[in-house]
Amino acid sequence: AAFALLVLTVLAQAVYVPTASNLFIIALLTLTLVRGSGALSLDRMFAAGLRQSALPLAARAVELGEWSAARLTPLVLLCWRVWLAAGLLVIAGWLDPAPELALWLPTAAVTGLPLITALALAALLLAGCIVPVAAAMLALAGGAMMVMGMQPDLTPFPLFLFVMLGLRGAGYLSIDRAVDGWLEADVLFDRDYSDIPADWPHVVVVGAGFGGLACVARLKNLPVRVTLIDRRNHHLFQPLLYQVATATLSPADIATPIRSLFRGDGNVRVVMGQVTAIDPAARTLNYGDGHCLKWDRLVLATGAAHSYFGRDEWGAFAPGLKSVEDGVAVRSHILRAFEMAETLEDPERIRRLLTFVIVGGGPTGVELAGAIAELARMSVAREFRAINPAQARVVLVQSGERILPAFAPALSHSATRSLEGLGVEVRTQARVTAITATHVSIGETKRIETETVLWAAGVVASPAAQWLGARADRAGRVEVDPFLRVPDMPNVFAIGDTATCVDNPVPGLAPAAKQGGQYVARLIETELLGKPMPPAFAYRHQGSLATIGRKAAVADFGWFRIGGTAAWWLWGLIHIGFLSGTRNRATVAVNWVWNFFTLQSGARLISEPRTR
Numbered sequence: 001a002a003f004a005l006l007v008l009t010v011l012a013q014a015v016y017v018p019t020a021s022n023l024f025i026i027a028l029l030t031l032t033l034v035r036g037s038g039a040l041s042l043d044r045m046f047a048a049g050l051r052q053s054a055l056p057l058a059a060r061a062v063e064l065g066e067w068s069a070a071r072l073t074p075l076v077l078l079c080w081r082v083w084l085a086a087g088l089l090v091i092a093g094w095l096d097p098a099p100e101l102a103l104w105l106p107t108a109a110v111t112g113l114p115l116i117t118a119l120a121l122a123a124l125l126l127a128g129c130i131v132p133v134a135a136a137m138l139a140l141a142g143g144a145m146m147v148m149g150m151q152p153d154l155t156p157f158p159l160f161l162f163v164m165l166g167l168r169g170a171g172y173l174s175i176d177r178a179v180d181g182w183l184e185a186d187v188l189f190d191r192d193y194s195d196i197p198a199d200w201p202h203v204v205v206v207g208a209g210f211g212g213l214a215c216v217a218r219l220k221n222l223p224v225r226v227t228l229i230d231r232r233n234h235h236l237f238q239p240l241l242y243q244v245a246t247a248t249l250s251p252a253d254i255a256t257p258i259r260s261l262f263r264g265d266g267n268v269r270v271v272m273g274q275v276t277a278i279d280p281a282a283r284t285l286n287y288g289d290g291h292c293l294k295w296d297r298l299v300l301a302t303g304a305a306h307s308y309f310g311r312d313e314w315g316a317f318a319p320g321l322k323s324v325e326d327g328v329a330v331r332s333h334i335l336r337a338f339e340m341a342e343t344l345e346d347p348e349r350i351r352r353l354l355t356f357v358i359v360g361g362g363p364t365g366v367e368l369a370g371a372i373a374e375l376a377r378m379s380v381a382r383e384f385r386a387i388n389p390a391q392a393r394v395v396l397v398q399s400g401e402r403i404l405p406a407f408a409p410a411l412s413h414s415a416t417r418s419l420e421g422l423g424v425e426v427r428t429q430a431r432v433t434a435i436t437a438t439h440v441s442i443g444e445t446k447r448i449e450t451e452t453v454l455w456a457a458g459v460v461a462s463p464a465a466q467w468l469g470a471r472a473d474r475a476g477r478v479e480v481d482p483f484l485r486v487p488d489m490p491n492v493f494a495i496g497d498t499a500t501c502v503d504n505p506v507p508g509l510a511p512a513a514k515q516g517g518q519y520v521a522r523l524i525e526t527e528l529l530g531k532p533m534p535p536a537f538a539y540r541h542q543g544s545l546a547t548i549g550r551k552a553a554v555a556d557f558g559w560f561r562i563g564g565t566a567a568w569w570l571w572g573l574i575h576i577g578f579l580s581g582t583r584n585r586a587t588v589a590v591n592w593v594w595n596f597f598t599l600q601s602g603a604r605l606i607s608e609p610r611t612r
Contacts (some may be wrong), residue, residue, distance in 0.1 A: 002032040013104075020108035024157035027080060031164065034072035036065050040582075077171025080161070081125040084138070088113070088122035109158040110138070112145055128174020135166035196267050200225050201528060204285060204293055206275055206464075207301035208235050208258045210510045211496035213580075214517030215299050220265040222525055227295075229287060231274045233258060236324060237579055239510065240588070242364060244327035245454075246371035247335065247379070247604040248595060251324045253587045256580040275302075278467040280489045297491045299520055300464045300478065301513065304497035307460035307475065314435040318359060318453040321368075330454060332606045334372065337452050338380060339606070341387045348449075354392040355450040357440050359432050360457030361398030362406070363546040366415055368454055369396040370549040373422040378550075379601040395425045395448060397440070399457075402428055404554065406507070406544055411554040414563040418548040432457075459508070464498050473500045482536035484520055493520045506539045510578075515539055545571045550596060 006029040013022040037043045047065070050058040087106040089095035092115050097105060110118065117137075124134040139162035170176040201224045205212050208230035219226050237254040244251050262268040273288035278298070285293045306320035319330055334356070341353040356372050358365045376392035383389075396403065396419065402412040403419075403426060416426050427442070434441035440448045465472035470486050471479045477500040478486060484499060486492040496513030499506075506512045519537045526533055543557035545567075553567035562570070572592065579585045595601055 002029050005029050006033060018103045020106065021155045021157050023104065023106055024109070024155075024161050027083070027161055028157065028164065031073065031076050031080075031168075034068045034076055036069050073168070074171035074177070077165065077168055078128075078173055079171075080165055081128060081131065081170060081174070084110075084165075085122040085125040088118040088125070092118040092122070094119070094122075106158065109142060113141060117141075128170035128176050131170040131174065131176050132166040135162045138162045139166070196225050197223075200267075201296040202227065202294065203297045203299065203524060204229065204295040205299045205301060206230075206285070207303055207462075207496075207498070208232075208270075209238075209301055209303050209496060209513060211498075211513030211517035212299070212301035213261065214514040215301065215495070215521045216262065216268060216517075218518055218521035219524065220262065220268050222521075222528065224267065224524070224528065226268045227271055227293060228258065228262070228268060229271045229273055229275060229285075229293075230258060231272070232323070233272050234324070235261065235580055237575075237584075238322070239575060239578075241321050241324075241327045242367045242371055244324070244603070245321055245330035245334070245368065246375050247331050247601045248371065249588060249591055250603045251327060253584055253591065254579065255324055256584060261580065275467065280468055280486075280492055283491070295491075297524055298493070299517075300468075300492070300494040300498050301496050301517060302462035302464050302498050304459035304461050304475075304508065306455060307458040308455070309458060311435075314455070317435045317437055318455040320455040321364060322459075328607050331603070333452060334375070335604055335606050338376075338384065338387070338389055338392075342384050343386075350387060351393075352438065352449045352451050354387070354389070355395065355448065355452070356392065357395045357397060357448055357450045357453045359397050359435075359440075359453065359455050361396060361400065361403030361426075361428070362456060363404065363544070365396055365398070365454075365456035366403055366419065366546050366548060368456060369394055369419055369424045370422055370547070370552075373419075373424050374549050375601065377423065378599045379595075380604070393425070394423065395427060395450075397430045397432060397442065398426070398428045399431045400428065404546055407546070407554060407556045408561055411556055411561055411563055415546065415548055415552075415554050418552040418563075421552075422549050459497065461498055464494060468492065475500075483523060484516055484537050493523075495520055501537075504537065504539070506537075507541075509544070511542045512539050545574065547571045 006026060009022050009025050009029065013019070013026065047062050051062045084106060086095060087110050090097065090102070090105055090107050091110050091113060121134050121137060124130060139159050142159050142162065169180070203219055203224050204227045205215055205219070206229050208228055212228065212230070213235060216226055216228050234255040234257050240249060240254045243249040244254065259270045262270060271287070273291060275285060275287045277286040278284070283295050285295060285298065287293070305322060306315065308314045319326060319333070321327060321330060337353045341350045344350050358369050373394045376389045376394070380389045402409065402416070404412045404415050419426055430442045432440060432442060433444070435453055438449065438451060440450055440453055442448065459475070461472070461476035461478070463476070465476055465478045468478065468486060468489065470489070473479065478494040478498055480486055480494050480499045480501050482501060482504055484493050484495055484501070486494055495516030497508045499516070506516070516537065519534070522534055525531065541558060543555060545553065545555050547553040547568060551565050551568055552563070553571040554563045555561065555567040555570055576585050576589055579588060
């Protein structure tokens with residue numbers, strides 16, 4: 001497409017009416033032709049598959065495109081520099097080309113520049129020195145002349161070219177390229193892990209949740225060796241795990257392989273393993289089957305697990321949602337309840353199977369309740385014959401005075417009304433006292449007959465405090481100082497659900513974990529590079545969100561609160577934006593649109609555990 005437009009524009013300039021706009025269109029199309037379509041394109045998306053396909057010449061075409069992008073793009077940038085410098089020299093009176101050649105020089109776009117400025121910019125472009133600065137000056141000058149009416153016929157195309165030149169660099173035969181080559185060889189780390197200098201500090205990050213990934217994302221740009229350890233090989237977007245449990249999304253839609261996130265970062269090594277012990281004095285970490293790592297700095301971002309408040313026996317009857325395995329198991333349990341009810345004739349057992357109790361009125365509990373209600377009343381309503389799924393009973397149990405206690409009271413009441421509109425029974429000030437295979441007891445007298453109980457009431461930290469022998473709070477979180485450093489262990493940090501700071505409490509939310517990870521990476525950077533120490537960590541609250549079914553949500557940003565359909569759209573956009581990977585964002589968006597318009601969920605699979 002770029003080639004066809006390029007030919008047409010060259011013919012228009014050479015044969016018909018020559019214009020300054022044509023020149024810049026030709027320059028931009030030339031870059032598009034040699035560099036390809038870049039990101040967010042089908043060309044880039046299908047390139048890897050085409051290379052391995054059986055289509056004739058497909059592999060050669062992809063290789064030609066890659067060679068052109070790598071080898072010809074710097075040549076085009078060199079031509080741009082010389083071409084723009086020639087136009088500037090004509091304006092300065094240092095070059096007097098023939099009229100036929102002058103038609104092809106960009107003099108119209110730079111007319112009006114002072115002599116000294118034109119000569120200085122021409123020198124920088126010819127030498128390829130600080131080309132982004134020179135391009136920015138040209139863009140600013142061109143924009144100013146357009147605004148002030150000095151060149152009313154100037155089009156945006158020169159400005160586009162100046163911006164592209166600043167973004168893409170100087171190309172061949174330039175000082176900038178020589179400097180970039182030196183930086184890449186001696187400072188930056190676009191190399192294999194084995195080529196990283198052994199004397200670079202070794203930073204080990206345990207946990208690939210929101211906090212761990214945010215920390216590594218900044219550390220990878222420093223002269224350090226980074227090892228990221230997690231017991232699983234994927235990063236899970238937990239805020240949408242309830243949609244896996246309620247058969248709206250597939251686990252692959254919200255999970256991203258950790259290695260794929262850092263495959264282009266040569267100083268980052270990803271290790272799959274379960275940490276078993278840490279020796280702060282020796283600076284060693286044991287994981288897996290006897291493996292040991294030496295570290296210079298350690299960041300613990302190990303998250304949290306379910307907490308049953310001392311009643312761990314409830315876990316067998318009330319699973320929680322923390323992992324992909326949890327989501328798949330809960331989904332199978334919910335769907336199996338409908339399937340079993342379809343085959344029975346005992347009304348009492350059917351009622352028990354079709355009663356779903358969610359313990360905990362926080363965002364996860366509210367979202368689970370709304371999703372299960374919609375699953376029963378919409379997604380599977382017409383798929384059974386002996387039972388009516390719409391008669392399923394969904395009960396949300398909250399021990400406090402209202403659901404969503406972290407939100408403003410008005411939003412809590414709005415969420416309650418939305419849940420009740422979906423048919424959910426909301427029970428507040430209801431403390432669970434017993435959970436068995438067939439019922440849930442509330443207080444001393446009330447009892448709900450059910451075979452499906454889901455836990456969303458509490459969490460407990462990982463055993464990080466035990467590994468370190470450090471002080472911990474009642475939930476097992478490591479006590480840290482205002483700099484997220486473990487006391488008496490200057491090279492050990494804890495973030496997210498792993499840590500608690502008495503002087504500066506931080507909520508157990510994904511944004512808080514990400515901010516903590518970024519802060520610790522910044523702190524390590526200042527220590528390694530000798531920069532001034534940053535102030536103590538301060539969490540910046542970015543708001544709280546919770547969705548209720550397919551068209552209602554609540555959003556609380558402190559200064560701005562909203563509920564209903566508008567909040568639902570906001571919730572969806574924010575969650576898609578925070579997902580890892582373009583594929584996951586596109587897949588989730590398509591699944592949501594399909595589910596919204598067809599009232600069908602797409603992942604209603606029952607997975608049975610494999611037995612021998």
